[in-house]
Every structure is written in C-alpha cells, then in structure tokens.
Amino acid sequence: MHVQRTPLVSTTLGTTRDLVSFHFGAGRAGQKIYIQASLHADETPAMLTAWRLKQRLIELDAAGRMRGEVVLVPVANPIGLSQHVLGQFIGRFEANSGQNFNRQFPMPAAKALVERVGSRWCRDDAAYNTRLLRAAVCEMLGETTPRNEFESLRLALLKHASDADVVLDLHCSLEATMHLYTSPASWPAIEPLARYLGANGVLLATDSGGQSFDEIHALLWNEVRALLPDDVPLGAPNIAATLEHRGQRDVDYEHADGDAEAIVSFLIARGVIEGEAPEMPALDRSATPLAGSEQLIAPVSGIVIYRAEVGAVLKAGDAVFDIVDPLTDAVTTIATKNDGVFYMRRATRFVYAGAPMGRVTGAKAFRTGVLIGA
Known part of the structure; x- marks a missing residue:
C-alpha cells in the first residue's frame, strides 16, 4: 500500500x-x-x-x-x-x-x-x-x-x-x-x-x-x-x-x-x-429509471408523521406521510402515485410548504430536466 x-x-x-x-x-x-x-x-x-x-x-x-x-x-x-x-x-x-x-x-x-x-x-x-x-x-x-x-x-x-x-x-x-x-x-x-x-x-x-x-x-x-x-x-x-x-x-x-x-x-x-x-x-x-421516481412534496407546513418506512414496497394510493397542523387540527395525508420502493425520505419532522419529503421508485419515466436535488 x-x-x-x-x-x-x-x-x-x-x-x-x-x-x-x-x-x-x-x-x-x-x-x-x-x-x-x-x-x-x-x-x-x-x-x-x-x-x-x-x-x-x-x-x-x-x-x-x-x-x-x-x-x-x-x-x-x-x-x-x-x-x-x-x-x-x-x-x-x-x-x-x-x-x-x-x-x-x-x-x-x-x-x-x-x-x-x-x-x-x-x-x-x-x-x-x-x-x-x-x-x-x-x-x-x-x-x-x-x-x-x-x-x-x-x-x-x-x-x-x-x-x-x-x-x-x-x-x-x-x-x-x-x-x-x-x-x-x-x-x-x-x-x-x-x-x-x-x-x-x-x-x-x-x-x-x-x-x-x-x-x-x-x-x-x-x-x-x-x-x-x-x-x-x-x-x-x-x-x-x-x-x-x-x-x-x-x-x-x-x-x-x-x-x-x-x-x-x-x-x-x-x-x-x-x-x-x-x-x-x-x-x-x-433497476428503474430515475425519471420514473416520484418526488413527494409537502403541500402544507406542519408536523410530519411517516406512515411508511424506508424500504417499504408501496402501491399507488398508499399513504406515505401525514402533516399535522396543531393550530387548525387539519391532517393532510400524502399518498404515492407509483408502485415502487420508498427509498429515501427527509430526516426532519417539521416541514415548510413545498419541501421535498422523499421518493418512490417507478418503472415508467415521466420527469424531465434536472432529476436530482440541490
């Protein structure tokens, strides 16, 4: 060496x-x-x-x-x-x-x-x-x-x-x-x-x-x-x-x-x-196309409760996480549109509206342009 x-x-x-x-x-x-x-x-x-x-x-x-x-x-x-x-x-x-x-x-x-x-x-x-x-x-x-x-x-x-x-x-x-x-x-x-x-x-x-x-x-x-x-x-x-x-x-x-x-x-x-x-x-x-992975976005701000573990095999429509608003009591559930693996997610448990929250693999490419985060 x-x-x-x-x-x-x-x-x-x-x-x-x-x-x-x-x-x-x-x-x-x-x-x-x-x-x-x-x-x-x-x-x-x-x-x-x-x-x-x-x-x-x-x-x-x-x-x-x-x-x-x-x-x-x-x-x-x-x-x-x-x-x-x-x-x-x-x-x-x-x-x-x-x-x-x-x-x-x-x-x-x-x-x-x-x-x-x-x-x-x-x-x-x-x-x-x-x-x-x-x-x-x-x-x-x-x-x-x-x-x-x-x-x-x-x-x-x-x-x-x-x-x-x-x-x-x-x-x-x-x-x-x-x-x-x-x-x-x-x-x-x-x-x-x-x-x-x-x-x-x-x-x-x-x-x-x-x-x-x-x-x-x-x-x-x-x-x-x-x-x-x-x-x-x-x-x-x-x-x-x-x-x-x-x-x-x-x-x-x-x-x-x-x-x-x-x-x-x-x-x-x-x-x-x-x-x-x-x-x-x-x-x-x-293997699946990166352009087929679904980027899950938080539509509102609040407390995050993940309902799927990383590595979970999901079906389209499965709940991935909830966002709880402690002021209005609203609970927003985010589901995946893909059949695939929930392969990564954010570590934070409080998010702002528009935050990327995680990704699910997908067999069909649908995204274009820059495919990876900052």
Whole structure:
C-alpha cells in the first residue's frame, strides 16, 4: 500500500489541508478502480464503509492478491469536514461559495480533447482510442490551475479518477434504504455490486442534470463519441456509480462490514482481486429509471408523521406521510402515485410548504430536466 497526500490550495492565511489517498496494487497491469467516500462530508456511513474497506484491502494486498490497482479516498472532502455552524454540521455545500460539493464537476471539453488527440485516433482499435482519450483527459487536468481550495479539491479528485475503469462514489441519504445511481451503460457491469450490496433501489439515468462526480465520466465519453467519425471506434465509457449507504444515522460496524465485503466481492468478480467470488444473491429489485421516481412534496407546513418506512414496497394510493397542523387540527395525508420502493425520505419532522419529503421508485419515466436535488 502506498499513501499519497495531495496538498490543497490554501484559501486563507495559516490554513492547509491535504487530500489523502491509499493506493493498492499500484503499477500492476489490469483494471484501475477508484473509490471515494463522503464527498458530501456529513454522509458518515460512507466514510465508515471506506475505512472498513481499507482494512480489507491492506490484508488482501499483503497476501499478494491484488491483480489490478485500487485507489481509495476514505475522506473525499476535508473542507466540508471542518464546516460546523452553531453546532450544525454543514457538509453538503461549500461555505464560501454555496456550491454543492457534488454538482457541476468541471471536466475538460470534449471538443478540446478530440483536437488534442488529433490524427492519433485509430480506425481499428477501440481499446487504443480509450487509452488515448484517458491520457488526454489526464494531460488537460494536469494543465489546470485551481484558484482556491474548493477548486483544488475537485481537481485532485478528478486526477485520481479520470483514468479508472470503474469509479465508485460512496454517499448516503438522509433516511434511506440501500440504493444506488448509475447509467444505463454502466448498469450491466454494476449489477453484480448491487446484488452483493443487497440494494433494493437502483436508479438509472444517462444525465440527471447535475454533473455529479460519477456521471461526468460517462457523459464526457458520450460527447466525444458524438464528435468522432463513425469509423473511429471508442471503447465503453468508464463504469461509474453512486452508492447510497442508507441514511445519515446508519453508522454501525455491521452495515460497514457488510458493505465493504460486498465491494471486495465485486472486485474479486471483476478479477481485480484474486480469488473465488461468492455466489451472487438475487437482485432485490429491478433497476428503474430515475425519471420514473416520484418526488413527494409537502403541500402544507406542519408536523410530519411517516406512515411508511424506508424500504417499504408501496402501491399507488398508499399513504406515505401525514402533516399535522396543531393550530387548525387539519391532517393532510400524502399518498404515492407509483408502485415502487420508498427509498429515501427527509430526516426532519417539521416541514415548510413545498419541501421535498422523499421518493418512490417507478418503472415508467415521466420527469424531465434536472432529476436530482440541490
């Protein structure tokens, strides 16, 4: 194992932070896997899972079982970890700019990448072109100069991930069941991981509209492919997914151990780690389009009483939550219009009118535009 510390740009006098990454099997031929945790710094279950995964990778590396390279960043957001305001942990948004740490990631422009490769594109070797494109991305990222700590964090994460075959971004929701987001192109390769994790919600979207860390890799591939001549082949885009390790309060050894072992099983199944992969469990729920998930909105303000637990399988018309107005005695019941899994909900128990309250998966796409929250 090799430990690398990447200094971030100092935003104010007297302050410095590093991004710490752990490299297993570095320099080995084979696949490169990039895994990071808690880009939203207050999503602690992901960080605990990454810590448990690090212990397992140390054991496997020492046993000589690494057949590829794994780069692990257990603390992907040292900036957000320091943001506490009046006792409240603010890890989702960067305090100076207000930007979401996992939105609008700045990848190099597809046109510039195509031009950089220029006449070197090969007309009969898709794998060769994939290597060319990844090298061009890394070159252009290396030529970028960040202006502040926030930009330098993003750049450091992109540099670690942009030449990886598989990118896994570990998160959690507010209160949630185990679920994940990926693209239709990545789903066949990610399905074994969903099985090992026991995910009972898999949401598919090529472009959810937020340019989140996992999506930008596949999106860039699509943009480059559209600019290349038809007779220039290009390999499949980087496989990428966001893993939602339940809710913010689900911080315990049992979940972390199980999730870390699921990721190890996935890496064994891919041949990155030597060994016999465990038999894959059945997929708990079929993948559904993110555009088919129903966003439940509070129509009024009041006290929230959830009538459905996270992970519940609901039918259209089932009650999901009530909102109680203690002044007028009115009780407003919100029901789902979907048949699906109630996969996440807000942690607060008092809401304002118009607040997003939770989501239920759905098999039929009906939403357009930006599909993910702020």
